[in-house]
Structure formats: C-alpha cells, structure tokens
Amino acid sequence: MLCFWVPYLIMQYVFEFAMTGSRRSSPWTNIYETVLCPFLAGPVLLEILGISLKTFKVTDKDKERGTHFSWRYMLPFLVLTLLDAAGLLAALLDLFHGGSSGGVVTLFWLGYNFILLCICLLFVLGRKNETKVGLRKSVISCELSLPGDGEVLKGVVVGLSEQEMDVVFHGASAFPCDSTPCQIRLETDTGMTVVTAVCTGSQKQKGLTVTRFAILEFPDLNQFLSLLYDRDLAYESRQRQLFLSPALLQILKQRFQDR
8 A cells, every 4th residue: 555555646646736736636526426426326327237217307497496405315425424434433443452454544445435425415415595605815896886876886796696795895884775776897807797786784794894785687697607607716726625624624614604
C-alpha cells in the first residue's frame, strides 16, 4: 500500500490540480458516483442482461419544485452507513485486541466510505427550495430605479436564487419596502440581465442592511439562469478541499446556517 497506492494517490492530486485547478476534484467525483450508484446499479444490470427499461421521460420544467425528500431515496444510504459503521467498530475492536496491523488499511477505507455516505445522506435530505447561492465576493452588481422619483440605487447582490435575492445598497441604510414591483438590473463581468422583483423586508447582517426581494418575472429566463449558475468561480480556488472531512464539516455548518 505504501509503495504503490500512496504515491499514486499523491500524484493523482498533483496532476489533477495542475491540469484543472479548482474545477475538478476526485473526492467530490467520488461523492457524485456514490450518490448515483444505488439507483444506477439495477438499471445497468438489467441492461447487461438484455432487459430494456422504460423509455426516458423528460422532466416537467414548469412543475413546482419542493424539497423532494423521500425515504426510498434515503434507505439505501442509511443501510450502507449503518453497515459501514458496524464494520468500522468491528475493525477497531479487532485491532485493539491484537489483530493484524493490515487492518489499518481496512479502517482507512471504512472511514473514507463512512464520510462519503454521510455526505450522501445530507444530499438526500436536500436543502430548502429558496436557499440562495452564496456569493463570497461581490461578483454581481445591481441597479434599482425607485418608482415615482426615478432615483437609482446601486448595490451588490450577496445572495441569489431563482426565487429571491439579497441586496446591500451603497450608502442606503434601508430600502422603502412596499408591494410595488420594481426593475432591478443585474450585471457581472460576463453578462447582464433585468428582473422584476418586490421588496419583502430587510435585516441587519454583520453590520450591513440586507434587503430581500422576491423575484416575480424574468424577461429573459435563460440569461438569468446563466448569470446565476455560470459565474466564474475561480475565486474559490483557495477553498479547494483535498480531503472530505473539512468538506463534510463545511456542509453541516451551511445546513445549520440555512435553518
């Protein structure tokens, strides 16, 4: 293991980082594959045996989206997590009672898989539908024209989803929240779009007044989705996680913040 696998693992990370920077990650690829595995194993096996499944059905894009939590999605990962925990405990007891030192290798893989399965459980639990994409830097600027007097307020978007946005205005202590829809221009280095939104309230966060808007309409939906999801995330390269334990803790922290 030390002579063959460890050098391979180290070089895999080195070359992966050299070739892709922060855009690819082996641990997160493993998570992706682990999430899909229980649900792809059956169909793949049936196809190998020549048993064709139902034809592909296109998802209804206009359907109201919810949390989509279901115990049938949770069950495979729950069973695997319990079995992995039992194996981990048995391997530890065997090692403490004079078992072979080769059991350390088993412990490593059981621990690694346990972290993967815990993240899969969090994935199945899902996040709230209105959860906003966190913006660690002011990558989206905005301009809002006040109804009536035409005054233009400038600010930055600090949270954004398909349903809501959080905005911090420059030099404005508070935004006059009412039920009047307004046009907000969103702009990044790569694009611009305009949305119709209505103010739903404001709150203090870290000394700043954050104003929340409910998005009512997208004149150009594709342009808005591109601005929301296709932003350049190269600035997150310093946040790259080489191992899964810090990543798991980061996910847990985010889930508690969302609540």
